[in-house]
Amino acid sequence: GKTANEIVTGIENGEIRALYLVGADPITDYPNAARWERALRKCEFVAAQDIFLSPSASLAHCVFPACSYAEKDGTMTNIEHRVQRIRQAIPPLEPTMPDWCILEAVAGEMGSSMGYYHVQDVFQEITETIPLYKGLSFDTLPEDGVILDPKHIPRRRDPEKSLFSFAPVRTREEPSTLAERYPFELMVTSSMYHFGSITTRSANILKLCPHGYAELNKKDAEDHGLSDGDVIKIESPVGSIETPVRVVERFPQGLIFVPVHFPELGVYRLFDENTNVCRAKISKKVSEENGVRP
Structure with a gap:
């Protein structure tokens, strides 16, 4: 196939x-x-x-x-x-x-x-x-x-050899100008409470995690004038989304985390390759009427 x-x-x-x-x-x-x-x-x-x-x-x-x-x-x-x-x-x-x-x-x-x-x-x-x-x-x-x-289960390794084998990881080289324009790395993966998108239709699970969000390091949030609950715009070279922000201390600086489960958020519109990490930049979403955050 x-x-x-x-x-x-x-x-x-x-x-x-x-x-x-x-x-x-x-x-x-x-x-x-x-x-x-x-x-x-x-x-x-x-x-x-x-x-x-x-x-x-x-x-x-x-x-x-x-x-x-x-x-x-x-x-x-x-x-x-x-x-x-x-x-x-x-x-x-x-x-x-x-x-x-x-x-x-x-x-x-x-x-x-x-x-x-x-x-x-x-x-x-x-x-x-x-x-x-x-x-x-x-x-x-x-x-x-x-x-x-187990006699019929295909094996991916030779049992006579080491339990593990290691291979070098090839990193993707990016132009330095890209990192300057998009200083954050955006990572998407699963949250603790959801599995795929099907659990977003469960009323009980939605009580624990009701909508999409972005997690951001406290220092990064302060540098951008952001507080917990602010709506931010996340932009990549190929797209943008808007979502509330959660300010956390356990996150390393320069990293944004967004869960993948919410179709209405459309986080994969930020990606153009088969990877779960891309470059991004953020800004505070302001009201079009009076210039203040929602």
Whole structure:
């Protein structure tokens, strides 16, 4: 398959004319959000399969509403290689369907049914095509799951050699003028309370972290005349956003942190490469009417 960057490039040059998004929201989750938005608008046909109407799904020509994990049966394999059952807790909301049902229906309409009539059929095909799952049965998986046989798990290192190997890290050289015009490094990653953007739809979690923000070192805030709660404008060479600031002492100077979870903030509009760090500058947002901060 293609990487995300190869996909967006393929749409731009006309190589890819149709795109099917399954639980993916590249405008929110991938760097260079503006580029992805342009690509989705250009693509001749975009289908989206998701549990919410994400910013990317809102640009799709066709949207298939999918069930959440609480509304369907299935299995999951975690990083421990433990295979466990997912059991339906509540009936699906109309007109949502489990992902495998949607894919089977689409395949059927295209004249190429995959022969899935029950979720067990999907798991059966997994056990027949992936040696790691051979011998497992959907109906007999125990409550605590089954850990896959490690003899069949591909190893990424030679057990006879050292546990770790090290490689030099190549740093990206930037023009000195860029650092002068954009003196801060902007870092985006997850906050303590959220996972992806789905948790921003939880009323209880939003009580802990209700909206996007930027964390800034206390000395940097003082140098820019900023107080906790001020709205700031963050600009990079390719875009800008506005967000409240949180002044913290534990942060190193010269660094801004913004969580990635809030689609309305659009933090990835500040990035033009597949990285979670870029150069930025900040300024206090002032009222257009009277010149004072909100």
